[in-house]
Amino acid sequence: MSKKVEQFEKWVRRRPPAPNSKVRLICLPHAGGSASFYFPLSKELEPAVEVLAIQYPGRQDRRHEPNIPSIPDLADQIFAAVRHLDDLPLALFGHSMGAVLAYELALRMQDAGLPSPVRFFASGRRAPSRHRDDMVHLGSDAQMVAELRKLSGTNAAMLADPELLEMIMPAIRSDYRAVETYRYEPGRKLDCPVTVLTGDSDPRVSIDEAAAWEEHTTGPMDLTVFPGGHFFLAEQNERVVELLSERLDRQGIDMPRRPRAEVM
Template identity: 55%
Template structure:
């Protein structure tokens, strides 16, 4: 297995896991960071080895410029992962992270011949379900209002001007990447895909989530939860159980998942 300084910048492993465990690579939402998945790593270890991606421009990578092109971001994630997919690997992405996970899955399957265990696409419309969005072009006040509207984790920090000055460049870069992303038609995935969505998510309709099934020749499942864009906060246990059941035959499904406090 290959490691490098580049890998260390991108990859975060929070809990020890068995050597034969499934590896679940988790990609954060716009404005999110790897630590978003720390509770998930706690809940699923040691049966599942959660490996979280840290994008540039936040937390310990605050001094690096954030990436505004989703395809370029996916390519960088792939470069960090190649050489580490020598065991069963699945991908989980929420919101923007789901689009990145999809593009990384395409590269892994098509260029590396990797047989992925699963792709979990949470809170994001299918790649082919395009919307014309322009929040990334609006002023800071509008961008902050959008973050409040989605009611995501860390929303209380949005009232702190100093913190806002620190995080807004990465948030705007992420919104740029997510909103300018265009799906490039190509062969569908081969791995199973599970789409997870809130039933009143303003960013995803049920039809847009169901369209994920068009992007794989493998099994597809749509799981609908009550709630909005961050429905995960109200459905911690059931989402964790779904992941565990699909990856480790339910062996971790009795563990509670304290996400998004």
């Protein structure tokens, strides 16, 4: 096995390859999240879209690998794993911490002279320039659990199981440290279309903070506000799939037509 293939298989999880795909969508999970979070989305977008879900170290089948508590270091390794994917148009989707990683990944693509993403999707995350002094990663385990309960993105049964908590807490704390200590480089912008998705009652992202993604690209930006909190996309899966399909279709990629969802 070549080093390139080995790196790809370490970082990427996907369903059986879809040979008739029109576009490839790389999906990056939230803090504490894993690749399996995107499997329902993958199923809905097939066969027109091949979804590649990134698996961070320190969880699931990579649970014995050390965590990486730095956004730049994570982005460097993810870029090394996917930079050779040039046979299909490429789009990026990141939720919460994943949106920050997707932003850094897109910048690395530009720096390397690779084609820019046909579209960048930022979900459930304020623009990089809108900093908050969050310090959740410095809190106790009980404080972190309270944060996770507030965001409703982690199975309640897991949060109530001391053994499971002991297993997942290191990865969660590492991810929170990575995103809370991240600082963007002013003046750097994407050169691709940006679509922002946010929940209307997300305690971690205001509408203004989501709209500020416009400052981070020289391309067009559009914002869609969904009903729900930080993990609105789990409850609004059908509408999110419809939005992704429609936006990718704008890029000249012939996507299959789906029944249009109701007003989002």
